[in-house]
Amino acid sequence: MTFRTRLQYLLVKKLQVSNRRALEIILSGEVYVNNEPVLTNVELGQTDEVRYHNQVLKEAKKLIYVAFYKPRGIETTLNTAIADNLKDILPFEDELFPVGRLDKASEGLLFLTNDGTLYDKMLRNENKTEKEYIVTVDKAIDDDFLTAMANGITIMGKTTLPCQLEKIDDYTFRIILIQGLNRQIRRMCYKLHYEVERLIRVRMGSIELEDLVAGEYRILQTPTK
Known part of the structure; x- marks a missing residue:
């Protein structure tokens, strides 16, 4: 387009x-x-x-850029025929489009915009943009888990790229990806016999979640990508 x-x-x-x-x-x-x-x-x-x-x-189009905290249980879709869709909970009259996805069980940062040029550019560069998550799993994290996650795991016939990991506590870690495979973190954890209990995206490139809580948003200037 x-x-x-x-x-x-x-x-x-x-x-x-x-x-x-x-x-x-x-x-x-x-x-x-x-x-x-x-x-x-x-x-x-x-x-x-x-x-x-x-x-x-x-008419001149007013461009809007928004950091939005997608609540858990909401589908990242603007299709109102789908239950729990994103459009029904967004408090904007303008039609804004989400860049990238978060699965229904995950929560945190979504970047929304009506800037078609930037939207297109960000989608093309999606696998070059860092995405940072805080993840809580169902059992204690050990060094083998951290090493395997960081080095790459084969899911859906592909080996994930090396990524950055930091242990926060016994059950929680921070992970930074540049990939965007479907349910990537959940699939990686499952291969290592862990279940994700909570997954929050806190950053996309230079855009951060900051102190937003579920359902809140922050109007941005044009983000630097």
Whole structure:
């Protein structure tokens, strides 16, 4: 999906004119982008407003970036046909899309945005972005567990990449991944005969959960990725 377009294409679509006529309109100086007249077939972004004879052909889009604490028991989906979906609990009028997923039994940080360009970029770079979790398991953690988790475990026919681990207490550890395999941490623990009792994502790249609690959110500036 593309999130940028040329002014000429917009005029053809909105005014129902030919490509030639659209170019003539641009050269006439009667088209304004962000209240400034333009004389070239400029590329438009999401936040650009376009007017022609005081008719708004494209509204400026207000971009929103949100750190949201997804509660446990909520599916990371905007499909309202699915029970316990994310959209039903989000307190926003704008349609925001989650970058990445957290399974229903997990909780913590979701990054939400209506910025299609950034959304697309972050999805493309998903396996280059650090994701940090705090995990509690059902029995005491030993050195063999920590070593195996850090070095990589074969799940779903793939060996997970080496990752960073830190023991917090006998039952809790911190893990930092750059992968995003389906239910990766749970599957890794299960292969070592551990069950995950609680899994909280606390960071995605430079975005941190901080002091949010389940269901709360924080408005962000454009995150640095």
